[in-house]
Amino acid sequence: MCNLQGKNIVVGITGGIAVYKVCQVVRLFKKAGANVDVIMTKHATEFVAPLTFETLSNRPVVTDMFTRSGHWEVEHISLAKKADLFVVCPATANIVGKFANGIADDMLSTTLMATTAPVVVCPAMNTNMYNSPAFKQNLQTLKNRGVFVVNAGSGFLACGDTGDGRMAEPEEIFESCKQILCPKQDLLGKNVLVTCGATLEKLDDVRFVSNFSTGKMGSAVVSQALKRGAKVTVVLARHQVEIDGKATVVNVETTRQMLEETLKLVDSHDIFVMCAAPCDYRPEVVAQSKIKAEDLTIKFVKNPDVAQAVGKIKGDKFLCVFSAETDNGLANAKQKLAKKNADLAVLNDVKHNQVFGSDTNVVTFVTKDGHIDYPQMSKLDVADLILDKAVSK
Numbered sequence: 416m417c418n419l420q421g422k423n424i425v426v427g428i429t430g431g432i433a434v435y436k437v438c439q440v441v442r443l444f445k446k447a448g449a450n451v452d453v454i455m456t457k458h459a460t461e462f463v464a465p466l467t468f469e470t471l472s473n474r475p476v477v478t479d480m481f482t483r484s485g486h487w488e489v490e491h492i493s494l495a496k497k498a499d500l501f502v503v504c505p506a507t508a509n510i511v512g513k514f515a516n517g518i519a520d521d522m523l524s525t526t527l528m529a530t531t532a533p534v535v536v537c538p539a540m541n542t543n544m545y546n547s548p549a550f551k552q553n554l555q556t557l558k559n560r561g562v563f564v565v566n567a568g569s570g571f572l573a574c575g576d577t578g579d580g581r582m583a584e585p586e587e588i589f590e591s592c593k594q595i596l597c598p599k600q601d602l603l604g605k606n607v608l609v610t611c612g613a614t615l616e617k618l619d620d621v622r623f624v625s626n627f628s629t630g631k632m633g634s635a636v637v638s639q640a641l642k643r644g645a646k647v648t649v650v651l652a653r654h655q656v657e658i659d660g661k662a663t664v665v666n667v668e669t670t671r672q673m674l675e676e677t678l679k680l681v682d683s684h685d686i687f688v689m690c691a692a693p694c695d696y697r698p699e700v701v702a703q704s705k706i707k708a709e710d711l712t713i714k715f716v717k718n719p720d721v722a723q724a725v726g727k728i729k730g731d732k733f734l735c736v737f738s739a740e741t742d743n744g745l746a747n748a749k750q751k752l753a754k755k756n757a758d759l760a761v762l763n764d765v766k767h768n769q770v771f772g773s774d775t776n777v778v779t780f781v782t783k784d785g786h787i788d789y790p791q792m793s794k795l796d797v798a799d800l801i802l803d804k805a806v807s808k
């Protein structure tokens with residue numbers, strides 16, 4: 416049950432024919448007990464008068480940056496801060512383009528840029544606009560940043576065309592917003608262990624070997640698992656991203672430290688997502704003094720395999736491993752799945768895609784039943800798909 420009582424919803428309305436449908440969106444939020452503030456673009460007011468939304472929301476409608484409201488708050492900042500959720504519907508091609516490209520030239524675009532609340536956009540436009548490369552690219556940029564999109568449907572459009580671009584129905588928009596405000600708690604009571612980052616192996620006191628992993632995928636799994644109600648522990652090596660403060664963090668440096676700390680946690684955890692990129696090799700000896708340029712031959716020895724060690728003792732608990740490959744990806748991922756006794760291998764093609772440090776990824780899920788190729792998606796969405804697999808095991 417999702418209680419919207421007292422939640423602050425900011426509804427941004429832009430200039431499309433679907434503005435009339437937003438009356439029902441506002442009504443649904445009000446009926447559920449939420450507080451609704453409406454911001455309309457100048458063009459939106461051509462379609463439905465602000466008075467309609469003022470009456471439905473019982474609040475003044477904001478249409479202008481520079482109208483003085485009688486109180487001493489800076490309106491776009493106060494609305495941006497106040498929002499528990501920001502919904503833009505209908506979202507014109509124009510606002511999607513502005514939001515994607517950081518343009519803040521009116522009240523709505525400025526407030527959108529200033530908010531840290533989850534943002535939902537509900538595009539509506541003519542089919543050719545909807546299918547145009549410019550719009551698609553801008554929408555993808557927003558998705559990659561974690562903006563939620565309620566996709567437009569297909570049907571008869573006001574311009575007389577039939578095709579994609581029809582704004583989702585108010586009930587669907589309302590339900591999507593509810594799911595974002597009250598995310599599913601299907602990991603409640605579960606303990607999730609995530610390994611994250613790149614281990615490093617010292618050569619001497621000034622140098623080390625490591626790899627390009629930034630920890631972005633691990634951080635995404637941590638965030639999504641917490642949202643879904645799990646308790647999360649992260650065994651965290653060198654990283655370049657923020658980790659949600661609600662997770663318990665165990666800091667490590669080397670692969671052997673990661674192995675030791677991870678193995679201590681296997682019994683107390685239910686789900687293992689091995690996002691870290693541990694160094695497979697380490698120097699046989701760490702030089703006591705700085706290695707001189709003349710002594711550049713370094714002998715490496717193999718490190719233990721952290722995921723495989725977990726796979727050996729996990730019993731029937733869920734284990735997800737990652738397979739970053741340049742060649743023969745599918746074959747290698749299948750081999751990894753079996754060798755590590757994993758339930759899921761997530762294959763990344765690092766030759767053809769920007770994987771390290773990117774907000775998005777193109778992955779293939781490999782299980783003993785086969786494989787599924789996914790299109791490009793945000794790492795947050797990849798994280799959710801992994802957790803869905805864990806839940807359905």
Ligand SMILES: Cc1cc2nc3c(=O)[nH]c(=O)nc-3n(C[C@H](O)[C@H](O)[C@H](O)COP(=O)(O)O)c2cc1C
Pocket residue numbers: 428429430431432433456457458459505506507508509510539540541544
């Ligand atoms: C009758 C009419 C209907 C329109 N419908 C849409 C629409 O559904 N989607 C859209 O992106 N633009 C639509 N437009 C164009 C936008 O209003 C225009 O791009 C405007 O600059 C959008 O400004 P805004 O995003 O600040 O509201 C429509 C224009 C008119 C005159």
